[in-house]
Amino acid sequence: MATREIVYGRVVKGIKKGLKIKGTFREKRIVFKLSEYFGVTFSRIEKFKNTDYNFVFLQPGDEYREKFNMYNEILLLFSPFQDFDRRALDFVDKTLVDYDNRLDKVCIFLVSNDQYITNKIAALNNENKDSKLIVPFTYTEFEKGTITKQTIENKLRNYFYSRDLFAIESPIKNDSYFFGRKKIVQEFYSKYISGEQGGLFGLRKIGKTSVLYALMRTLDSKNGKYVFIDCQNPSVHSLRWYELLESIIEKLIENYSLRINKSTFFFDEKNAAKSFERLLCQIYKELNEQRILLIFDEIEMICVDTSSSLHWKNGMDFIYFWQTIRAFCQEYQDKLSFLVAGVNPHCVEVVSVQGIDNPIFSMIDPIYLELFDIEDVKNMVGSIGKYMGLIFEEEIYTKLVEDYGGHPFLIRHICSLINKSIPLDRPQNVIRYDYEKEKVNYDFAITKYIEQIIQVLKYSYPNEYKLLEILAVHGNEEFLKKLGRSDYTTIQHLLGYGILKKHKEMYFITIEALKLYLKNTSDIEIANTIEEKRTIISKRRNKLETKLRDLILDVFRSKYGNIEARERILKVKKSVDRLKFDGIPLTQLMEKEYYFPELKVLIDKNWEDFSKIFVDKAKFNLNMEIVNAYRVDAHAKNINEEEYSLVTYALKWLEECVF
Numbered sequence: 001m002a003t004r005e006i007v008y009g010r011v012v013k014g015i016k017k018g019l020k021i022k023g024t025f026r027e028k029r030i031v032f033k034l035s036e037y038f039g040v041t042f043s044r045i046e047k048f049k050n051t052d053y054n055f056v057f058l059q060p061g062d063e064y065r066e067k068f069n070m071y072n073e074i075l076l077l078f079s080p081f082q083d084f085d086r087r088a089l090d091f092v093d094k095t096l097v098d099y100d101n102r103l104d105k106v107c108i109f110l111v112s113n114d115q116y117i118t119n120k121i122a123a124l125n126n127e128n129k130d131s132k133l134i135v136p137f138t139y140t141e142f143e144k145g146t147i148t149k150q151t152i153e154n155k156l157r158n159y160f161y162s163r164d165l166f167a168i169e170s171p172i173k174n175d176s177y178f179f180g181r182k183k184i185v186q187e188f189y190s191k192y193i194s195g196e197q198g199g200l201f202g203l204r205k206i207g208k209t210s211v212l213y214a215l216m217r218t219l220d221s222k223n224g225k226y227v228f229i230d231c232q233n234p235s236v237h238s239l240r241w242y243e244l245l246e247s248i249i250e251k252l253i254e255n256y257s258l259r260i261n262k263s264t265f266f267f268d269e270k271n272a273a274k275s276f277e278r279l280l281c282q283i284y285k286e287l288n289e290q291r292i293l294l295i296f297d298e299i300e301m302i303c304v305d306t307s308s309s310l311h312w313k314n315g316m317d318f319i320y321f322w323q324t325i326r327a328f329c330q331e332y333q334d335k336l337s338f339l340v341a342g343v344n345p346h347c348v349e350v351v352s353v354q355g356i357d358n359p360i361f362s363m364i365d366p367i368y369l370e371l372f373d374i375e376d377v378k379n380m381v382g383s384i385g386k387y388m389g390l391i392f393e394e395e396i397y398t399k400l401v402e403d404y405g406g407h408p409f410l411i412r413h414i415c416s417l418i419n420k421s422i423p424l425d426r427p428q429n430v431i432r433y434d435y436e437k438e439k440v441n442y443d444f445a446i447t448k449y450i451e452q453i454i455q456v457l458k459y460s461y462p463n464e465y466k467l468l469e470i471l472a473v474h475g476n477e478e479f480l481k482k483l484g485r486s487d488y489t490t491i492q493h494l495l496g497y498g499i500l501k502k503h504k505e506m507y508f509i510t511i512e513a514l515k516l517y518l519k520n521t522s523d524i525e526i527a528n529t530i531e532e533k534r535t536i537i538s539k540r541r542n543k544l545e546t547k548l549r550d551l552i553l554d555v556f557r558s559k560y561g562n563i564e565a566r567e568r569i570l571k572v573k574k575s576v577d578r579l580k581f582d583g584i585p586l587t588q589l590m591e592k593e594y595y596f597p598e599l600k601v602l603i604d605k606n607w608e609d610f611s612k613i614f615v616d617k618a619k620f621n622l623n624m625e626i627v628n629a630y631r632v633d634a635h636a637k638n639i640n641e642e643e644y645s646l647v648t649y650a651l652k653w654l655e656e657c658v659f
Contacts, residue, residue, distance in 0.1 A: 012038070012039045012059055012060065012061035012062070013035070013036070013037070013038065013039055013061060014035050014039060014040070015031075015032075015035050015039075015040040016039065016040060016041045016042075019040065019041070019042070019043060020043065021040070021043045021056070022043045022044060022045045022054055023043075023045065023054040023078060024054075024080070026139055026143070027054055027078050027080075027111075029142070030078075030111055030139070030142045031043070031056055031076075033142055033147060034056075034058060034076070036149075037149050037152060038058035038059055038060055038061070038064075038074070039058065039059030039060075039061070040056060040057070040058060040059075041057045041058070041059050041073060042056065042057035042073070042102075043055075043056050043057075044056075046091075046095075048090070048091045048094065049087065049090070049091075051085075051087075051088075051091075053077065053078070053088070053091050054077075054078040054080075055075060055076060055077045055078065055095065056075075056076040057073040057074070057075065057076070057099075057102065057103065058073060058074040058075075058076050058109065059073050059074075060073075060074065064156075066427075067153070067156075067389075067427060068107075068156050068160055068386075068387070068389075069383070069386030069387050070104060070107060071104070072102060072103055072104040072105075073102050073103055073104065074103070074104050074107055074108070074109055075092065075095060075096065075099075075103050075104070075108050075109065076108075076109040076110075076111065077091070077092060077095075077108065077109070077110050077111070078111050078112075079110060079111070079112040079113065079114070079117075080113050080139075081112075081113060081114065082113050082114055082115075083114055084112050084114040084116075084117055084120050086124070088110075092108055092132070093174065096175070097175075097221060105132075105175055105176050106132055106133050106176045106177075106387055107132070107133045107135065107160075107387070108132050108133065108134045108135065109135050109137065110134050110135065110136050110137065111136075111137045111138070111139060111142070112136060112137070112138055112139070113138070113139050114138070115138060115140065117136045117138060118136050121134050121136045125163065128173075131174075132174070132176050133159055133160060133163070133165075133387060134159070135155050135156060135159045137155075157389075157424075157426075160387050160388060160389065161388055161389045161424050161426050162424070163388070164388070164416050164419055164420070165177065165384045165387060165388055166384060166385075166388075166412045166413065166415040166416035166419060167412070167413070167416040168412065171207070171209035171210045171212075171213055172207070172210040172213065172214075173210075173213050174217075175214070175217070177384065178210060178214055179372075179376060179379055179380040179383070179408070180372055180376035180379065180380065180408070181207060181210070181211050181214065181369075182214075184200075184211060184367065184369065185211055185214045185215050185218055186218075187367070188200070188211075188215050188339060189215060189218050189219070189222075189224075191337070191339070192219070192224060192226075192291065192293050192337055192339075193291075195291060195333045195334060195337050196337060197329070197337055197338055197339070197360075197363055197364050198337075198338075198339035198340070198364065198367070199339070199340050199341070199345055199348060199364035199365070199366045199367060200212070200339065200340070200341040200367055200369060201341070201342055201343060201344050201345050201366050201367070201368050201369070201496065202343070202368050202369035202370075202496075202497060202498075203343065203407070203453055203454075203497045203498075203499065204343065204452060204453045204454075204455075204456050205407070205409035205410075205449070205452060205453050206369050206371070206407060206408065206409065206453075206497075207369060207408055207409070208297070208341045208342075208369055209297055209341070211341075211369065212228070212295055212297055212339075212341060215295070215339075216228060216295070219293065223290065224290065224291075224293065225252075225256070225287050225290045225291065225292045225293065226292065226293040226294070226295055227248055227251045227252050227255060227292070227293075227294055227295065228295045228297065229244075229247075229248065229251075229294065229295065229296050229297065230297050230298060231296055231297060231298045231299055231300070231301040231302045232297070232298035232301050236301070236302070237301040237302050237307055237308065237309045237312060238309055240311060240317060241272070241311075241316075241317035241318075241320045241321035241324075242267050242268055242269055242272030242320075243267065244302070244321060245267060245272050245273070245275075245276045245321065245324060246267035246272065246275075246276075248276075248294065249262060249275075249276065249279045249280065249283070250262075252280075252283050252292065253283065256283075256286070256287060258283060258286045258287075259286075260279065260282055260283065260286060262275075262279055265278065265279055269320075272324070273320075273323075273324040273327070276324055276328070277327075277328055280292070280328065280332075280335065280336065281332070281335065284332075284335045284336075289334075291334060291335060291336065291337060292335065292336050292337075293336075293337055293338065293339060294325070294336065294337075294338040294339070295338075295339050295341070296338065296339070296340045296341065297341050297342075298341070298342060299340040299341060299342035299347055300342045300343060300346070300347075300456075300460060302317075302318065302321070303318060303342070303346060303347045304318045304347075304350060304353050305346065305350070306346065306460045308618075316353070316354065316356075318347075318353060319353050319354075319356050319358070319359065322358070322359040322360045323359045325338060325359075325360075326359040326360060326363070340364065343456050343457070343460070343461070344366075344461065344464075344493045344496070344497075345364065345366040345493075346461075347360065348360050348361060348362060348363055348364045348366070349361070349362075349489060366496070368496035368497065368498070370406075370498055371405050371406035371407055371408075371498040371499075371510065371511075372401070372406035372407070372408050372411070373401070373406060374397055374398060374401050374406075376406065376408075377397050377400050377401055377406060377408075377411060378397045380408060380411070380412075381396075381397065381400065381411065381415055382397075384412075384415070385415065385430070386427075388419060388426070389424075389426025389427040389428060390415075390418070390419060390422065390426070390427070390428060390430050391427055391428070391429050391430065392430045393429065393430060393431045393432050395432040396430060396431075396432055396435055399432065399435060399436075400414065400415075402512060403439065403511075403512045403513055404511055404512070404513050405498065405499065405510040405511030405512070405513075405514070406498070406510075407453070407511060409449065409453070410446060410449060410450070410453070410511070410513065413446055413449055414442050414446065417438075417441075417442050417445055417446075418430055418435065418438075418442075421434075421438065443513055443516060446513065447517060450513060450514055450517045451517075453514075454514065454517070458649055459649070461490075461493070462642070462645035462646050462648075462649050463487070463490055463641060463642050463645050464490050464493055464494055465645070465649070466482075466524070466641075466645040466648070466649075467479065467482060467483075467487070467490060467491075467494065468494065468499070468500070468509065468514075468518060469518050469522050469524050470482055470524065471500075471507060471508075471509060472509060472514075472515045472518035472519050472522070473518065473519055473522045473524055474524075476505075476506050476507055476508070479507055480505070480507075482641070498510060499511055499514060523652065523655075524648070530638060530639065533639055533644050534639075537630065537644075537647060537648075537651070540651045540655070541596070541627055541651065544627070544651060544654055544655060544658070545596055545599065547658050547659065548599045548603075548658065549590045549591065549594065549599065551610075551613070551658055552569070552590070552599065552602055552603065553565070553569075553586065553587065553590050555609050555610065556568055556569065556606075556609070557586075559609060562586060565586065566586050566589075568602075568606065569586070569589070569590065569594075569602065571605070572594075572598050572601045572602055572605070573593075573598075581593065596624075596627070596628050597628055599624075600621065600624040600625075600628070603620065604617070604620075604621060613657055613658065614657050615657075619653065620654075620657075622650075623650035623651075623653045623654050624650075624654070626646055626647055626650035627647060627650050627651055627654065629647075630643055630644075630646070630647040
């Protein structure tokens with residue numbers, strides 16, 4: 001047993017005075033061995049889900065603090081089973097919550113009796129990029145005497161420095177890498193407790209779903225009841241309104257293992273609302289009269305105007321579904337509340353749908369998820385970086401906020417690129433000059449991530465995208481010219497996202513990388529009058545039409561030869577009309593006799609020949625229809641800003657495919 005060493009009141013080597021070490025003889029010997037390098041401050045055996053878990057807290061000394069950012073006590077867990085059971089990680093999560101004020105939330109020491117534990121932890125890390133830093137040992141390693149100070153440090157280097165903790169693509173599912181959002185999680189929990197409805201909005205990849213996961217962890221820890229509905233899943237938005245109500249009931253019954261027989265209840269258009277009410281009241285009683293929270297993520301996918309399923313986008317499903325939910329919430333406020341999350345609060349801003357009042361109009365006070373400030377960035381980047389042996393110079397935090405606006409997803413990926421450029425001989429300092437030297441390369445490398453973030457505005461809210469584009473390309477003066485009274489809500493959305501800020505009469509884009517992207521990808525032409533709009537659309541459509549004719553002809557000729565190419569092209573014409581085209585050369589036939597709608601049909605009917613060019617058949621057909629519908633030059637009709645934006649971006653999508 002090591003001699004006890006105390007630094008500033010902390011036991012950093014040896015066993016805390018009076019502490020009785022729990023566990024088997026083998027496990028006690030392992031703890032005594034580790035006490036040569038760490039302070040042992042706590043020992044306990046706890047039962048969790050019918051299994052006894054033996055665990056110890058280890059206190060690192062200054063050497064470990066400096067090299068590996070190990071400032072808090074480390075959880076050491078024993079797993080005596082020959083086949084490691086991943087359910088032990090549920091106990092880890094619980095313990096980290098129970099001792100939140102003491103334990104490091106990222107690093108875990110695991111001593112296992114499974115000889116393949118190293119491979120299993122590697123597999124776990126590959127499956128879950130946001131998994132904790134689990135440093136595995138085996139009972140055998142200790143018993144053979146192979147564990148030394150050097151082997152411990154080598155393991156720490158291997159597991160700390162070899163993993164890129166910044167490169168997390170998916171929403172954060174645990175508290176280990178969750179930064180800067182605890183206040184908003186508590187705010188939504190308070191709304192749940194008081195029976196209020198909630199709305200969380202913000203840019204893509206800003207962390208909305210991570211906040212929802214954190215809220216669910218809070219609800220679990222406080223015995224709250226909820227059901228999570230991922231509206232982006234086709235199994236959700238493909239459902240009709242009454243089927244979605246039934247699905248919510250089924251999820252609640254399954255999630256909480258309730259013995260409720262729903263077979264006598266019918267979920268069709270006539271009976272769904274009543275069945276939902278009766279069953280939800282039963283579920284509430286079964287859940288010991290705990291309020292139920294319905295959490296809808298990616299709400300755009302079951303919202304009027306923005307859903308990709310027509311019954312939500314253009315039909316009455318949105319109205320009937322929310323009429324049912326609102327009616328229940330009003331009658332049984334103590335039983336149900338809901339939270340919706342999406343890009344912007346269009347779902348509660350649209351006044352009516354097909355002449356019927358929107359049931360949730362102004363029912364929610366929207367909360368936008370803000371971009372990180374410098375302190376949040378410093379906390380996230382500094383904390384994660386230290387585990388990876390990266391010490392960031394103070395000025396870099398400011399630069400990250402200036403260049404990437406405090407968008408956590410973008411900043412993490414920039415830091416991931418920085419990590420890749422630094423050798424594994426760590427710790428290493430990351431200085432501002434190295435960052436500035438590589439910034440152009442970083443901006444190029446994250447283009448795809450900016451596209452991910454901004455594309456929802458481009459296709460679902462084109463007027464918002466267009467205003468940003470005008471500001472980026474043509475500046476504040478032209479931007480102010482384009483603003484009208486109808487743009488108030490649009491501006492509020494952009495300000496809410498945090499990507500637009502206003503100072504006096506000056507607007508500016510807060511994410512410099514986004515501004516550069518918009519400048520580099522824009523082909524926007526300023527059109528102030530109807531005539532200018534007609535000219536621009538006509539010019540671009542005519543150019544596209546010519547290109548599509550050439551493309552169809554080239555593809556058919558190269559694949560089928562002239563004779564079969566001609567047959568395929570003529571198939572879109574009526575049988576009775578085909579004879580009159582005899583003798584007309586194929587090139588001339590395409591130029592003179594085929595118009596825009598027929599080009600769409602030719603490609604649609606022969607999709608296999610064009611799928612590699614256009615990739616997404618639904619988008620191709622939609623954008624072709626938009627371009628054809630707004631042939632303002634041909635029909636001499638007016639076109640408003642929203643319609644002009646829509647046709648402009650439809651043209652751009654098609655142009656990017658063929659040019």
